[in-house]
Amino acid sequence: MPTLRHFSSDTPADTLLDVLKTDGAFILRDAVPAADIEALYAELKPYIDATEPGRDGFTGTRTTRTGALVARSPWTRALIQNPTILSLCDGFLKPHCERYQLHLGQVIRIMPGQGAQPIHRDRWAWGTYLKGIEPQLNTIWAISDFRRENGATQVVPGSVDWPDTRQPEPHEITWAEMPRGSAIVYSGSVFHGGGANTSTEDRIGLNLTYSLGWLRQEENQYLSCPPEIARTLPPELQALIGYAMGSYALGYYTPPLPPGAGPEIVPPDYALRGDATIAAHFGDFAALQSISDKVKVSAS
Numbered sequence: 001m002p003t004l005r006h007f008s009s010d011t012p013a014d015t016l017l018d019v020l021k022t023d024g025a026f027i028l029r030d031a032v033p034a035a036d037i038e039a040l041y042a043e044l045k046p047y048i049d050a051t052e053p054g055r056d057g058f059t060g061t062r063t064t065r066t067g068a069l070v071a072r073s074p075w076t077r078a079l080i081q082n083p084t085i086l087s088l089c090d091g092f093l094k095p096h097c098e099r100y101q102l103h104l105g106q107v108i109r110i111m112p113g114q115g116a117q118p119i120h121r122d123r124w125a126w127g128t129y130l131k132g133i134e135p136q137l138n139t140i141w142a143i144s145d146f147r148r149e150n151g152a153t154q155v156v157p158g159s160v161d162w163p164d165t166r167q168p169e170p171h172e173i174t175w176a177e178m179p180r181g182s183a184i185v186y187s188g189s190v191f192h193g194g195g196a197n198t199s200t201e202d203r204i205g206l207n208l209t210y211s212l213g214w215l216r217q218e219e220n221q222y223l224s225c226p227p228e229i230a231r232t233l234p235p236e237l238q239a240l241i242g243y244a245m246g247s248y249a250l251g252y253y254t255p256p257l258p259p260g261a262g263p264e265i266v267p268p269d270y271a272l273r274g275d276a277t278i279a280a281h282f283g284d285f286a287a288l289q290s291i292s293d294k295v296k297v298s299a300s
């Protein structure tokens, strides 16, 4: 059986990035103290308990998926900005975009009796159109211990370059066994899936994923965390969930006001601050300049 490598949070980012690129996944061990995981779970439990299971074999009829975590859970907000994970996003995603973004936040509770989820790639959220680029970096934080019997994630190390049509043989699959407070970090290209829960306890994981800022987010953050809640968040988190331009022209909007009552073209964070003095504009001129430099077209 293949294995996943385990690392502590103080491992150099370059080492972790190399493993992410070759193995497609690793375990970040004991990255969050037990007391913080307790507090996070206490905050989320009422929402988890009230969530109905999925309706099909992929989402899992004995699995619940709970979202809107940025809006609902201050502890999750901290985890989204975990410095080790953000430095990995810097190395893995930032070379391919002006800005990366939160793609989704979801508590996945695999209950006793749930069978194994079909093995898949998370990047298939965008179909199979994207080629030759890594669009996504993912985490599942262990809120309960992850054991093979309770549904630890199935992973196929080294499958990042496989054709989309290849399915793993049983001997190519391993399980992301880890104590609570650890996380599996995996690329959008690695084959994986939820494990079967043959135990009598729930397996609870917090799935936080990040994607290139020019791609559509899987969880629509503008609806899960609308401006009235987003405006209470720190600016870095506002930008991470999407209240910032994704590039020079990506993500602007026009406040739908009467003629002359407001600016015509503003970045999305205008919805949070409503700065009446803001001049109508797309994004940062530097973002335009960086595109023009690459394609050798004059921006002036």
Ligand SMILES: O=C(O)CCC(=O)C(=O)O
Binding pocket: 108, 117, 122, 140, 151, 152, 153, 154, 192, 193, 194, 195, 205
């Ligand atoms: O919960 C897990 O272990 C993995 C879930 C997963 O891969 C998915 O739902 O796409």
